[in-house]
Amino acid sequence: xxxxxxxxxxxxxxxxxxxxxxxxxxxxxxxxxxxxxxxxxxxxxxxxxxxxxxxxxxxxxxxxxxxxxxxxxxxxxxxxxxxxxxxxxxxxxxxxxxxxxxxxxxxxxxxxxxxxxxxxxxxxxxxxxxxxxxxxxxxxxxxxxxxxxxxxxxxxxxxxxxxxxxxxxxxxxxxxxxxxxxxxx
Numbered sequence: 001x002x003x004x005x006x007x008x009x010x011x012x013x014x015x016x017x018x019x020x021x022x023x024x025x026x027x028x029x030x031x032x033x034x035x036x037x038x039x040x041x042x043x044x045x046x047x048x049x050x051x052x053x054x055x056x057x058x059x060x061x062x063x064x065x066x067x068x069x070x071x072x073x074x075x076x077x078x079x080x081x082x083x084x085x086x087x088x089x090x091x092x093x094x095x096x097x098x099x100x101x102x103x104x105x106x107x108x109x110x111x112x113x114x115x116x117x118x119x120x121x122x123x124x125x126x127x128x129x130x131x132x133x134x135x136x137x138x139x140x141x142x143x144x145x146x147x148x149x150x151x152x153x154x155x156x157x158x159x160x161x162x163x164x165x166x167x168x169x170x171x172x173x174x175x176x177x178x179x180x181x182x183x184x185x
Contacts (some may be wrong), residue, residue: 005049011056054085073145081159081184088179089131146183
């Protein structure tokens, strides 16, 4: 980031990004703001330039998801945007249909079967409450006040241009494990 504007990193976990307000509910992480985003964002309406979130939204129930994304839309300035990275339901289904056992990791549980690995990826031992493809994410984002939604790739960003925060793919698979979305207010 170039240091200008207000940029939020929601659910930062262990990945602290310079130039962002790093937000997490885990007080043991290096964060700028300890907050459960399901309770809202403590920023004025139309005051934030961007929101960045990787592999967080799938942990929310559908009503919580809508509330959090509505809060993101509320705090974003007109023309501001959100970059959202979540597990890709479409690519998991593609890998499953191709019987590509190696596409799926053995986290959080070790399964040899394709169905076990698929379930592992989608539900993550009960931690994931929602699975996304582009159309579903677009539907939710438009319903809460975003006006433009686009699927992008790792390293590609209209919102951050050359300063897009990297999200490392775990194994260099040719089909991404993640869905990358940018949405604008």
